[in-house]
Structure formats: structure tokens, C-alpha cells
Amino acid sequence: MASPHPAPRRSRGRPRTPGAEARILEAALEEYGERGWAGFTMDAVARRAGVGKSTVYLRWRDKDSLLLDAVEARAAGIEDVDTGSLRGDLEDLATNLFRHYLDPAGWATVRMAVDAAGAPSSLGTFTEKVARHHTDAVLPILQRAVDRGEVPADLPATTLVLCLYGAVTMNRLLLPGEGRTLGDDELRAQVQTIVDFVLAGAGAASATRPERTAR
Structure with missing residues (x-):
């Protein structure tokens, strides 16, 4: 039944x-x-x-x-920073990006960019996504800095982004072949040096690192 x-x-x-x-x-x-x-x-x-x-x-x-x-x-959230200052935003951004590159999956995005640059024809739309993702996401950070008067309105935003990301990427590429890790203090020191240089070149009002007050 x-x-x-x-x-x-x-x-x-x-x-x-x-x-x-x-x-x-x-x-x-x-x-x-x-x-x-x-x-x-x-x-x-x-x-x-x-x-x-x-x-x-x-x-x-x-x-x-x-x-x-x-x-x-994997890229979501890397650029989602807002510390209230251009220096703070760029330091957090560069730190997030560096840590992303130290991860095996994050490293793949570097290899994608290299493969796309050396290929005789387009590898696919994913390479275009990698190329424009960071620039598009950083522009709001720079606009906030303009609104606060930290950088001039005619700042070449794309050039600043390329300098920041290029420096972080090259620092990642120059790490030793084995044990590609960085301690927090070493990572922070590298990031601060990069941001100091980029801000000085941009003529930013926050180019001079503020003195830390003794506690």
C-alpha cells in the first residue's frame, strides 16, 4: 500500500x-x-x-x-580602514596588505599581477579585478584626507596609491625564500618607513610623525 x-x-x-x-x-x-x-x-x-x-x-x-x-x-576588508587621519589610514592599510601578502592565499594575488604583466594576451577578468580593486577602494581614504585639509585637492591620488602598494609589494618580494614571516615590531617599522616616505612625497600636512608623549 x-x-x-x-x-x-x-x-x-x-x-x-x-x-x-x-x-x-x-x-x-x-x-x-x-x-x-x-x-x-x-x-x-x-x-x-x-x-x-x-x-x-x-x-x-x-x-x-x-x-x-x-x-x-579574500580582498574584502583589506582597505576598510578609517582611523580619522591620513597617516593612520595608510599605516593600517599597508599593514593589512602586508599581512595579506604573507598569507599563501594572499600571495596568489601578487603572482596574478606578475602573470598578467608577462602574458601575451589577457588571462581573464580576474586579473583586471586585482589591478583596480585596491585603487578604487583607497580613493575614499584620500578624499577624507582632502576634506580634512591634510593633503591638497589636486593630489595625484593614483600615483600615491601606486607608490604605497608598490613599496609594500616590493618589500614582500624581497623577503627571504624561507620563513617568509615578520614580527609585529618589524612589520610596523617597515610600514611606518613606507608611509613616511609616501606622505613626504605627497606634501601632506601629516608628513611629520607626531611625537609620542611619555606616559
Whole structure:
């Protein structure tokens, strides 16, 4: 006799594997950091994330769309700073970025930029996302500084951003091949030196580091 309450049919669509999406996005950046564009495959990402290939392919149609989401997920919050001063904002921003680069997944964004610069044709829209993400996010920081009178209104904002990010990136590239870590004091010292230089070049009112009062 048939049951009066038949079991509900399973809906089609993306499989609901708990935590799968976060693991896949993390695995994508780690895989890219190790392999680069040429060696990056969706299958390898699935193996690293510990999920089936179908779980990846049902969510992302190709590796460009996967990397686009991965970059967006990991970059979120890096530039979300507002300390009330340009110096404080730039120091927090540079510190967040440096720590991001020290992470294996964050390092992948550096490799993406290098791969894109050396490729004879576009690798995908994810490289454009990396290129413009930081500049677009930092502009509000500089606008607040203009409103406070810390920098002139005709400040070349894009040049300042490139100087800051370029200096942080080069400091990251120059770290030793093994044990790529920095203590908090060393990281802070490097960041302060970079920000001092950038602010001095920008002619900012906050270029001179304020004296710390003794407690």
C-alpha cells in the first residue's frame, strides 16, 4: 500500500556541502600561488579543497570565474580602514596588505599581477579585478584626507596609491625564500618607513610623525 505521505523529492541544483564554498575559494588561491595560471586547474582545486569535481563545476563554469570570486572574497576588508587621519589610514592599510601578502592565499594575488604583466594576451577578468580593486577602494581614504585639509585637492591620488602598494609589494618580494614571516615590531617599522616616505612625497600636512608623549 502506498504511503499517504510520499517522501519529498530532492531538489536539483548546487549540492549543499557544509563549508565547501569557502574551502574551494581558499584552495583556488593557494593552488594559484603555487602553480600560477599555466598550472592552475579546476580538478586540482577540488582535490586541495577535499571535494568532488562536480561540486566545483556546478558552482563555477571556468577557472576565470572561480578566481574572480576567490579574489573578491579574500580582498574584502583589506582597505576598510578609517582611523580619522591620513597617516593612520595608510599605516593600517599597508599593514593589512602586508599581512595579506604573507598569507599563501594572499600571495596568489601578487603572482596574478606578475602573470598578467608577462602574458601575451589577457588571462581573464580576474586579473583586471586585482589591478583596480585596491585603487578604487583607497580613493575614499584620500578624499577624507582632502576634506580634512591634510593633503591638497589636486593630489595625484593614483600615483600615491601606486607608490604605497608598490613599496609594500616590493618589500614582500624581497623577503627571504624561507620563513617568509615578520614580527609585529618589524612589520610596523617597515610600514611606518613606507608611509613616511609616501606622505613626504605627497606634501601632506601629516608628513611629520607626531611625537609620542611619555606616559
